[in-house]
Amino acid sequence: MKQFFKQNHKTDNSIRQMLRKRKSPMLITGIVMTSIVLLFVLIGLIVTPYDSEAMDATSKLAGVSWKHLMGCDNFGRDILSRVMKGSATTLFIAMGTVLIGIAFGIVIGAIAGYFGGLADEVLMRMNDAALAFPSILLALVLISLFGTGRYNIILALGIAFVPSFARIVRSEFIKQREMDYIRQAELIGVHPFRIMFVHMLPNSARVLVSSLLIGFNNAVLAEAGLSFLGIGVQPPDASLGRMLSEAQAYLFSRPGYALCVGGTLIFIVLGFSFLGEGISEDAKG
Amino acid sequence: MLLEMKHLNIEFHNRTIPETVVHDLNLAIKEGEMIGIVGESGSGKTMTALAIAGLLPRHGMQKSGEIQFQNTDLLHCDRKKLRSIQGKDITMVFQEPMTSLNPVKKIGWQVEECLRVHTDLTKSERYQKAVTALADVELKEPEKIYHMYPHQLSGGMRQRVMIAAAIVSNPQLLIADEITTALDVTIQAQIVKLLKKINKLQNTAILFISHDLSLVGRICDRVIVMKDGYMVEEGPTDQIYLHAKEEYTKKLIAAIPKCEKIQL
Numbered sequence: 001m002k003q004f005f006k007q008n009h010k011t012d013n014s015i016r017q018m019l020r021k022r023k024s025p026m027l028i029t030g031i032v033m034t035s036i037v038l039l040f041v042l043i044g045l046i047v048t049p050y051d052s053e054a055m056d057a058t059s060k061l062a063g064v065s066w067k068h069l070m071g072c073d074n075f076g077r078d079i080l081s082r083v084m085k086g087s088a089t090t091l092f093i094a095m096g097t098v099l100i101g102i103a104f105g106i107v108i109g110a111i112a113g114y115f116g117g118l119a120d121e122v123l124m125r126m127n128d129a130a131l132a133f134p135s136i137l138l139a140l141v142l143i144s145l146f147g148t149g150r151y152n153i154i155l156a157l158g159i160a161f162v163p164s165f166a167r168i169v170r171s172e173f174i175k176q177r178e179m180d181y182i183r184q185a186e187l188i189g190v191h192p193f194r195i196m197f198v199h200m201l202p203n204s205a206r207v208l209v210s211s212l213l214i215g216f217n218n219a220v221l222a223e224a225g226l227s228f229l230g231i232g233v234q235p236p237d238a239s240l241g242r243m244l245s246e247a248q249a250y251l252f253s254r255p256g257y258a259l260c261v262g263g264t265l266i267f268i269v270l271g272f273s274f275l276g277e278g279i280s281e282d283a284k285g
Numbered sequence: 286m287l288l289e290m291k292h293l294n295i296e297f298h299n300r301t302i303p304e305t306v307v308h309d310l311n312l313a314i315k316e317g318e319m320i321g322i323v324g325e326s327g328s329g330k331t332m333t334a335l336a337i338a339g340l341l342p343r344h345g346m347q348k349s350g351e352i353q354f355q356n357t358d359l360l361h362c363d364r365k366k367l368r369s370i371q372g373k374d375i376t377m378v379f380q381e382p383m384t385s386l387n388p389v390k391k392i393g394w395q396v397e398e399c400l401r402v403h404t405d406l407t408k409s410e411r412y413q414k415a416v417t418a419l420a421d422v423e424l425k426e427p428e429k430i431y432h433m434y435p436h437q438l439s440g441g442m443r444q445r446v447m448i449a450a451a452i453v454s455n456p457q458l459l460i461a462d463e464i465t466t467a468l469d470v471t472i473q474a475q476i477v478k479l480l481k482k483i484n485k486l487q488n489t490a491i492l493f494i495s496h497d498l499s500l501v502g503r504i505c506d507r508v509i510v511m512k513d514g515y516m517v518e519e520g521p522t523d524q525i526y527l528h529a530k531e532e533y534t535k536k537l538i539a540a541i542p543k544c545e546k547i548q549l
């Protein structure tokens with residue numbers, strides 16, 4: 001009996017089997033870096049060295065010391081505490097953005113990809129129109145409609161991210177639509193929505209996870225960009241983009257400020273990039 | 286009559302010139318009958334099967350004629366009606382055992398899906414039926430296979446699973462489209478025997494599609510020969526084999542390897 005159960009790695013697609021396989025160095029680096037980021041943010045949510053909003057006039061623009069590991073900003077606020085809080089804000093916004101983007105992206109992409117025909121034409125033409133704007137520009141327009149503040153940013157960025165997710169999901173569903181197991185499901189009379197979300201969606205999990213991570217990175221950068229331009233998170237809330245724009249004024253007198261904030265941003269983005277790359281690399285090999 | 290197909294025409298409109306792939310096809314299937322369709326590849330066998338199963342693409346094609354099944358025209362009835370017949374009364378097994386099973390779902394889940402959609406059976410009743418169906422297709426240790434994933438099974442075993450999924454709801458018509466083509470010769474013979482057994486056991490009518498005339502001859506009561514979308518010849522299996530009228534059919538018969546003895 002045993003010899004009949006042959007192992008065929010090409011066709012196995014589930015996340016569970018993926019986790020069992022040996023991991024690439026890139027994936028491991030990604031996992032380590034993201035874990036550090038998440039730990040850093042989690043600790044920051046519970047406790048920070050100083051109150052992130054407490055100003056101390058005596059240590060304005062103080063340099064790196066044992067008392068202030070990253071120094072202090074122009075109001076004498078501890079930068080490390082603010083980076084911890086700011087990272088949390090940035091990650092929260094990025095997460096919300098990706099969730100909105102992927103939720104609507106899945107629904108639109110699934111309907112367009114699975115049904116094809118007129119539904120596909122209409123949805124994808126609308127999608128193309130939205131994609132024609134750079135997503136940051138689209139977000140700018142939306143923010144000018146909704147107003148600033150963290151929830152409005154999530155909404156604006158989320159909407160701006162929908163088209164690219166919809167595109168990915170659509171192409172995944174088109175690939176699967178002609179597969180015999182989908183025809184089999186159609187044949188036994190499974191409702192189209194059950195086919196889309198129960199039969200097809202789990203097969204796209206891998207692609208979705210890695211595009212989710214890429215989207216997450218773009219969202220981190222987009223939030224930083226918006227806050228840098230002053231239309232994102234409003235003071236005194238900390239966010240990495242906001243802090244970067246504040247650090248800009250002291251780029252030459254206190255380069256450490258910008259370096260600490262920028263370094264954290266780079267570390268976060270790099271970690272998620274490695275994770276995303278590692279997962280799609282693992283999926284191929 | 287279980288199923289009556291009249292003047293079926295299938296025409297593709299997705300290229301520059303419309304292409305008719307099935308021409309004016311008439312076909313009748315009796316209850317519990319084993320009927321074969323043979324023909325070279327591209328002769329429209331799969332399109333005919335998909336038309337009966339209601340699986341033709343929704344776009345870029347035109348179909349006319351009628352397919353009567355239980356007083357319903359499968360070609361023109363609404364989707365809701367079609368879904369209630371599909372999978373319950375008419376089921377189908379495809380050619381490629383490697384792609385016919387969803388790679389991320391357990392075997393048992395896939396065999397049960399049909400019951401989940403069409404019946405109100407409880408979880409344990411569904412499990413019982415699925416395991417019975419897996420045993421019916423002569424898979425050893427069906428309880429173990431129930432919990433496996435497709436990639437853990439060989440091609441022959443997957444094809445048996447597909448047959449199990451197709452008979453779990455006791456259908457009246459099972460369409461088998463080239464189900465042996467991707468398999469080894471020895472396994473082909475086993476699968477064909479299995480179909481015959483299911484036909485006897487459950488009195489399921491089987492539409493057996495193949496380009497292999499010798500396989501069709503082994504199990505079918507009646508044969509239809511197709512070429513380029515046209516029906517070339519139709520008749521009881523032995524009559525076709527011994528007294529084929531058409532030149533094309535004679536050529537097909539002559540192409541069967543000589544060493545193989547046809548058992549009618």
Ligand SMILES: Nc1ncnc2c1ncn2[C@@H]1O[C@H](COP(=O)(O)OP(=O)(O)O)[C@@H](O)[C@H]1O
Binds near residue numbers: 325327
């Ligand atoms: N999507 C399609 N678009 C256009 N022509 C098609 C399509 N699918 C199949 N055909 C044509 O239909 C004809 C019959 O195909 P098919 O029924 O699959 O043949 P068989 O199953 O007998 O090998 C072929 O000539 C093929 O080229």
Ligand SMILES: [Mg+2]
Binds near residue numbers: 330331463
């Ligand atoms: Mg075919």
